[in-house]
Amino acid sequence: MSAATLASARIGVITFPGTLDDRDAARAVRLAGGEPVSLFHADGDLQGVDAVVLPGGFSYGDYLRAGAISRFAPAMDAVVDAAKGGMPVLGICNGFQILTEAHLLPGSMVKNDHLHFVCREQVLAVENADTAWTNQYAAGQHITIPLKNQDGQFVADERTLDELEGEGRVAFRYVGVNPNGSRRDIAGITNAAGNVVGLMPHPEHAVESGFGPEAADGSRTGVDGLGFFTSVLASLIRA
Amino acid sequence: MGRVVVEVMPKPEILDPQGKAVVGALPRLGFTQFTGARQGKRFELEVDGEVTPEVLQAAREAAETLLSNPIIEDVVRVADASEESAGVSA
Numbered sequence: 001m002s003a004a005t006l007a008s009a010r011i012g013v014i015t016f017p018g019t020l021d022d023r024d025a026a027r028a029v030r031l032a033g034g035e036p037v038s039l040f041h042a043d044g045d046l047q048g049v050d051a052v053v054l055p056g057g058f059s060y061g062d063y064l065r066a067g068a069i070s071r072f073a074p075a076m077d078a079v080v081d082a083a084k085g086g087m088p089v090l091g092i093c094n095g096f097q098i099l100t101e102a103h104l105l106p107g108s109m110v111k112n113d114h115l116h117f118v119c120r121e122q123v124l125a126v127e128n129a130d131t132a133w134t135n136q137y138a139a140g141q142h143i144t145i146p147l148k149n150q151d152g153q154f155v156a157d158e159r160t161l162d163e164l165e166g167e168g169r170v171a172f173r174y175v176g177v178n179p180n181g182s183r184r185d186i187a188g189i190t191n192a193a194g195n196v197v198g199l200m201p202h203p204e205h206a207v208e209s210g211f212g213p214e215a216a217d218g219s220r221t222g223v224d225g226l227g228f229f230t231s232v233l234a235s236l237i238r239a
Numbered sequence: 240m241g242r243v244v245v246e247v248m249p250k251p252e253i254l255d256p257q258g259k260a261v262v263g264a265l266p267r268l269g270f271t272q273f274t275g276a277r278q279g280k281r282f283e284l285e286v287d288g289e290v291t292p293e294v295l296q297a298a299r300e301a302a303e304t305l306l307s308n309p310i311i312e313d314v315v316r317v318a319d320a321s322e323e324s325a326g327v328s329a
Contacts, residue, residue, distance in 0.1 A: 065308055072305070101308065108310040110249075111256045155253055155311060181254070 009034040009236045012049035016041040016070050020057035028204040032229030044074035050236050051088035054095025066151045067097030088132035088232050089196045096198030105198045107156030113181025121213040122147035122201050123175040131194040132235040136227040143224035144213045147201040152180035203228040241290035242320035243298040247307045248279035290319040
């Protein structure tokens with residue numbers, strides 16, 4: 001972006017039919033200091049935003065496969081083009097599933113190995129702190145953010161997994177508990193350029209004291225998710 | 240009206256949690272002879288008129304792009320439904 005101020009960074013949040021966490025994502029952008037812009041799945045115009053968040057939920061009811069139908073929404077054609085041009089894109093939970101269906105990220109998500117919906121405060125290790133969405137964290141840092149999903153088991157063939165590991169493209173790994181049977185405890189990945197990141201847990205639910213996970217200094221004071229949104233603002237200013 | 244059947248199965252190397260749940264439940268009902276179960280999907284696509292080779296080709300393309308995810312699933316069958324065996328043996 002040209003103007004190097006936080007407040008002028010416009011972060012689009014796309015709402016699909018069945019999206020649930022668009023308001024939380026917009027709120028997270030605002031709390032980090034950016035300007036959230038509401039975008040609609042049927043609209044192919046991204047309104048000149050500097051970055052895009054694909055929020056969580058159950059787009060199109062997840063009826064065919066999670067994220068499968070959203071991939072063909074007009075807004076996603078624009079997102080795929082922009083992502084290939086370097087625009088930062090973050091997919092959270094259902095958004096991560098959409099990014100894999102759109103082939104912006106490799107692998108896929110299948111039903112949790114235990115078949116149950118899971119909702120917990122999840123510890124993650126930040127494995128790659130050089131992406132557009134993780135640069136305000138330190139490599140190896142542990143963060144706690146909520147996780148809630150039913151189709152959260154990340155799978156890919158061994159060659160793809162080896163590639164992801166070898167190229168440092170595992171962005172987040174589950175710590176302590178692997179909540180869904182994901183291969184190699186992978187919670188989130190990035191593309192080679194580091195502008196597209198997807199993960200199953202929800203950073204946008206841990207951005208304001210009083211609403212986030214439990215933390216050492218008190219009940220619900222955890223704000224570990226805010227770093228995603230300050231990271232993208234920092235990366236836009238550097239660009 | 241013609242009908243095309245598309246069948247999609249999880250890839251063999253992908254753990255199929257639903258199939259695993261089924262194979263766990265079978266012996267509890269007394270079905271002890273089954274050692275494995277995989278759960279897939281069957282789609283029935285309807286068209287006006289006959290199922291032509293062009294219709295079948297379009298169904299194959301739909302199967303590869305939308306109806307299946309090649310990362311986790313295989314398209315195991317695309318066929319004219321009228322060519323399925325009419326009777327079910329009892």
